[in-house]
Amino acid sequence: MGSWSLSKILLASVLITFSNQNVAGGGPATGYDRQERDALYALKANFNHPFLNKNWTGLQCYMNEPPYWYGIQCINGRVTGILLENMDLTGTIKFDTFIFLPELVALSFRNNSLTGTLMNFAANQQLTSVDLSGNKFHGPISQSLASLDLLISLQLQGNNLTGQIPEFDQPTLILFNVSNNNLSGLIPSTRTLQSFGPDSFLDNPKLCGPPTLNSCNLSTSKEQQDGSQAPEQPPGESNTKSNKKNSSLSHYAVIFLLFDVVGLVAVVILFFLYYKKSKELKKFMKDENKEEEEEEEEDERVRVQVQVQGRRLEEANRDQEKPEEAVVEGRRSVFGAEEKEGKLVFMDKSIANFELSDLLKATAEGLGRGIFGNSYKALLEDGQAVVVKRLRDLKPMTDEEFTRKLISVASLSHLNLLPPLAYYYSKDEKLLVYRFAEKGNLFNRIHGGRGGRDRVPFRWNARLSAARGAALALEHLHRSSRASNGIVPHGNLKSSNVLFDQNGEVLITDYGFASLIAAPIACHSMMAYKSPEYQSSKRISHKSDVWSYGALLLELLSGRISAFSAPPGTSGVNLCTWVHRAVREEWTAEIFDVEISVQRNAAPGMLRLLQLALRCCDNAPERRPEMAEIVRELASMKPVDSEDESDMSYDRSLTDESASTSASGPAGDEKSR
Template sequence: MQPPNPLFPLLFLFLSLSPSSSSSTTTTTTTTEPTLPSDAVSLLSFKSNADLNNKLLYFLNEPYDYCTWQGVKCSQNNVIHFILQNLFLNGTFSPNSLTRLTHLRVLSLRNNSLFGPIPDLSSLYKLRILLLDHNHFSGSIPVQLNLLNRVVSIRLDFNSLNGSVPVINVPGLKIFNVSENRLTGPVPFTPTLSRFDATSFSGNPGLCGEIVHKACDSRSGFFNGDGDSSNGDGSGSGSSSSAAPLESQQSQGIVVVNSAPAKKKRGAKTNGLVLGCSVVIAILVASVVVAVVLVNKKKRSFLRKEEREKAIVEEEAVSETVNGNGNDVVEVEAVTKMRSGRLVFCCGEVQEYTLEQLMRASAEVLGRGSVGTTYKAVVESKLIMTVKRFDGGKTAATSGEDFEKQMEIVGMLRHPNLVPVRAYFQAKGERLVIFDYQPNGSLFNLVHGSRSARAKPLHWTSCLKIAEDVAHGLAYIHQASSLIHGNLKSSNVLLGVDFEACITDYGLSLFADSSLTEEDPNSTAYKAPETRKSSGRASAKSDVYSFGVLLLELLTGKHPSKHPFLMPADLQDWVRAMRDDDGSEDNWLEMLTEVASICSATSPEQRPAMWQVLKMIQGIKESVAMEDDTENRLS
């Protein structure tokens, strides 16, 4: 058993801080002028942007008059219901208005004339009913709806929303409707969305997928099978030019090929040539169909042409050996060893695809980093996976035997907050690692990708959940193996089907190109001071440092390269200033900031172990749960 960390007394003192202590600090700094209740400010801010025709008569004579305003219901002076229906409100839904009503449970703005985008509502973590239907909202559906884990009803129908349907997987969701919009693309088949029928998505002709009973157009591969795929640009330029004059479409499994209009016109010029042109067109159609079949057979690959041909020849040789010596146990074992030396399935995984199927998978680039290029690959049009491809130059210093030993250890790790490694492959100059595909993108995209410069960071409850997930995964890596992550950052934290945070690329830092890391100031900011020297080696304590930087990134919404070097007392003020919160949750925010500060201590000896960090976060979570229980009993 590991000895207790000397920082734990500080933690217990930290957890014992009462809400009154932080609120008193806030009061002393704002006594110079009277301030309105935060809920009143939120409602007035909403009115100023959404009620351009001044239909809402909101006046504040007494501090809590807002609880008597039209559509407002309060509990203990906190707004819990805001219902403005059928009022023909004309304006926008400001992102910095109702999103501050953190006790809100019901929000209904249906049947008005509101326009513009729907803001990020993830801060309304107690929200149960969201009704925004029959308005003129435009833009995309916020992916952060998945963070509303208490919501039971979402109505966004009869608007002008565009883009795709995000992955929604909220277990308690009973009503969901996005019909009569301008949505396009496949409808994600998640456990939650699969409970709703096609009527929830009707009136969106561009949608496809199993739920709406409409097949999606298939895509060709992103790797040119006839050339070098090392550039990984995913341009998809390998389609046959002979197929250009024809337009094909699929209907109920039947491929219908229509000749190009230009040829039809030429064939119709002279009645005497109709029969001859028809024969020519028929021949051309047949030729093109054959060409399309040949092109489809020659799918693009993860491997270069010579490696692909060599691997397929060896795979066929293996098959012949097995068929010819089915009763020879020694021969079969030798063949199995030969095969597993090329495509290895980890941790007893069932082989769901062959090497040839993997190489012929269609793929698109998801991103490039110091470890390699990451692709979303689709095998046989049904099995989706993530494939990380290492460039031969980056891994040349690591022998094939060392690579296999490392991947054997990595492939044994299984935890709900780790993206599992399913298989790996290596050939001369080529190495692939196959992970499960995570549908909701990365934490980096959640924090930075879809937010404008003035957008608020994630709500602190979302920060707490994500921090706990990442701490769970990282603590497991440290305790269950001799591995470290070595490259923890927000782009290496992916969001699973239930929006759980899952760590990826663990144990792969041995194969990273350090020159690419040094070019990226954000990646450098994650690195612990002792690892920034050329001779410095990463350790479990350097992972803890990276976790501290990641937690500050969550709390502030700022890229790591923008984090100033501050003393712990000043760090609290900086985090609070970046969030621009109303101060109602200062005590919890201070606790999370304190954990980040302890983790990112300059000296590795002063940092706690990852299992201790997890205990700190779980202690904060338990305190929050106790307060929620008390509030529920009083309400």
């Protein structure tokens, strides 16, 4: 047996062992729901689309395996998402189409040609995202949408909707757009709807009231009554009677004429008053917007793309653009704070060597948008670089509560943790200041520059070092924190939150913030809330961090983007499910990233790390190892002696598809002992 067989046997042993653990421990008893399948079949019949007719057959989803149908998302065997975008779909969707899909979380038919009235979503209380934009739906906006307490995004632009906007007042709703329809009436004055900008309501000519600039005119309309024809005079009636009647009619005509004149005068007066009020209102609105317009002109002059007082929806749209470096002068900066409002409070007094005014004058470069807020790199005049994070969606709390929580976070000192340097707190702005990590983050190190000439291969020793640093930081958080139920020590561990300093040392950031963020935002965005236990029982714990760490290890080993931590606009895969499927369908050559699979001497360590990752990703939290055990296991994995180019060649045990599964079974298991 050649030297490659040992690695092949070890891989089979890893996967057989992990599969046996799952069988012994049991998985979630899900199966498929016949009502859900029938509902999807009815939807397919309405579309009658050739591709869906061919693809939507058989079982749509099973347990936690990847969905079998295109555009369908599943968790625990239940349909949680229907995403059919840009497919040229036609047909009419029935009013009660989704009544038998109670676990539906996301729905998108963006940019198709669907017709009919909007559906009833009263049975879909788990919905967080609805996108029906770019279709031909008509009629009113369904009142059932206003009853969805978890709704985060609602996009209905580009249809033929009519009637008034329902009173949406969900505090979770942060993306909303009903532009390019035929809606009418006064926009409800709920706090949620009034928080969006005019862009959310554009091209609805009959829509009025703030936040639009269209005023609502309350005018009374005069009812017109149909006059009845007077009866014909009998023959032989005297001229005197006729003259008397004409005189009476003339008398009434004078009275009506007087009423008409009075009415005309009243209309003229009302029109004059309206014109005067309208002019005053325009002047008032012009004065109100004067400062904002001046700031926008200044931003255009210096090419600052981040508006100081932008609304959340404008920020979400703006984050899709590429950040651009800009020099910000004057008293305001892109961070939104003013010098007169307060001072920076340093967590470590020994490093308090700059003030808020220094930040306001600094060169600012956008680094991106995270769930806790937008981040900027600020280059101070003395050459020092720091990162400023504008916090958003915080729980209501006082200055003292905010300070107490930050002190608790900053007190968790460790070589592999990046604590905040300082904070700024005011009614309208909350800022955190960190030291700048010169060598970027782990996500960019794994995935950035793939296929480019400037790409430096990310070899096994560096990946093992990153895994160790992250584990040491997480183990320290677990050992030091005294988290209550529902709070995890980190809560949002993912590759973009693993940073590298100037010396290449690992630094973990964005930890301990679960108690600061509003619950709906945390549940929708933070990594720990995507764990199997939260999806099934709405519970998280320290072991949710362990699951996040397992997903991080699989991303390190495979070089593939995890679906749970993929940045906005980037797609990924459920790596744990994908690894099992790779073995079952006999394409294990795809598991390991080619940048490390070529290192023959690293194969044993890679296989051991894969086994550890799968244990961390176990669906049952009680079967996952503690972080202390993970640290000990990683310490026993030795780096390879050499990573010279001469030592690089493909290990057939990891890349030869013909031999990827032949070691599975009793014989392979026996030889691996």
